[in-house]
Amino acid sequence: MLNMKNVSKVYRTDTVETHALREFSLIVEEGEFVSVTGPSGSGKTTFLNIAGLLEDLTDGAYELDGRDISKLNDKERSRVRNEKIGFIFQSFNLIPELNIFDNVDVPLRYRGFNADERKRRIEQSIEMVGLGSRMQHLPAQLSGGQQQRVAIARALAGEPRFLLADEPTGNLDSQMADSVLDLLAEINAAGTTIIMVTHELGLADRARRNIFVRDGQVSDNAPELHLASMAAG
């Protein structure tokens, strides 16, 4: 379903060239729950941004759902993001001046659903993350864990095939992190493909498959993760 082949990404400024990804290749099948770990600055977020069509790649090939992404224009890329991909970010990224209901509504409006359809989906997804009583609250009136649940509700309301999460528990304490991960596992069990970037090995372990990134490449040997798994096991 996701197929990256020799993808590279170079950030150029006046003085420096940063090779964030080099010859990065990865295939993710439908229904997988993949965790991506690696040291800070190794290119995890860059990979996720390219996978989620938030950034262009410099070189290589990327196919999502059988479509060659490099051939899409901005409007088509926006549409793919809107319909096929749900995003969960480390800093929640709710829109502060919109209440919970309106936040979840944002991608649905871009999708062009009618008011009834949007309302049904919003209420259903907010109920699913257990915040049915908070629809009129503003993000600032919720705890971090609750905000991340809203973000998950927003990501899922459009029923995307693909969920991309960048350090989704990075700003949460471990108890909240656990409950968010439980939620993700549930979602994956229901059929949504998930790619989750994290630097917390304990969390990575809960995915069904682990990818280790180092220096912008998928690394074959991931000793730390292996050790963590053994410790956990």
Add this chain to the structure above:
Amino acid sequence: MEFGPIWRAMMRNKGGYLLIALQIAVTMAVMVNAFAIMQERSIKMSRPSGIDDANTFSLVSVGFKPDMDAKTLVQEDLDLLRGLPGVVNAVETNSFPLRQGGWSEGLHREPGVGKSVSSSAIYFVDEHGLDTFALNLVDGQNFTPDQVSWDSDSPDFWPATVIVTQALAEDLFPDHEGSYVGKTFWFNDENPANIVGVVERMQAPWPTWTGVERSMLVPLRRESEFARYVIRTEPGYRDELMVQVEELLSGSNKDRIIRGLGSAEEARKLSYLGDAAMIKILSFIVVLLTAITGLGIVGLASFSVARRTRQIGIRRALGATKPAIIRYFMLENFLVSSVGVVAGGVLAIGLNIVMVQAFALTPLAWYVIPVAMIVLWVVGQAAVAGPARRASAISPAIATRSI
């Protein structure tokens, strides 16, 4: 559309939007009323004087020899002028429309001491006056030569016949229906004047006078060393004849000087100088105010885009296309402008009512407010276009890159 969430988001951040809406409202109120004043002034300025402004000029002959024969000189001058190629006609008179100086007289409907019922500008002319001024005679007849007299031969001063403007006739005889020819009124309390002709229009010398449309031709020639000539030319001959006539008259008699040469067009311009300046100043104010409002909108929108950089990136990540981002700011501006122009409409009408009462301004034409609304809507959308375009260029990667 997405008015709902945009409106709710704005209501959580009212301050800036309210200020801009207020600015739009004030701009609109000023714009509308300035326009009403400008319109009134320009209507005033475009009123016809009744004479052929474009082809008429005037000059004054001032004799300085104590015992000169003014009668003969005036007649010689007029014969000379009327014989010049390019001259349609010429007359000796005391003033002409919009000259800002002239003679006015109170008029009575009955003889005897009493209050005057009307007043009129007086133009002393001979039988060539009607033609020289190119007046449109709508009733009666021109003076016959024997109705015209010299003031030195006229013991009562006021002659017995006059030609009046339609406006004067109506003011003198408000209840009268039918022809005014043959009607009589009185100068002072004992000099009857019989109306022999009615002209459509001939303005008084004073443009700000409420009775500016009331004037009359009086068939009296004045024997004076001070003589004003009004000359009408064929179209296109005025400027060269002005030069030629001045030279001719100066040369024909060395005992006088020629002064005050000027066209009726110049006099007209001069008399409306204040109105023209008012129109310029008001247009400048309206343009300035609109520009300031436009800049205010640009400022607010730029600030709003900068403040929401992150959320714009998030929206892009969630599937907003670039046009959708632009539309967001356009709609937001449309809402602010709408509040502004609706409040501005109320303010404008209120201000207009005050001005109508205080300065006798004519009430607003119905279309002024809708037009002003549309203008300000368009200004707002134009002002927000730049910042909105910049907003649409924000990368969706902002969502993951900034913490």
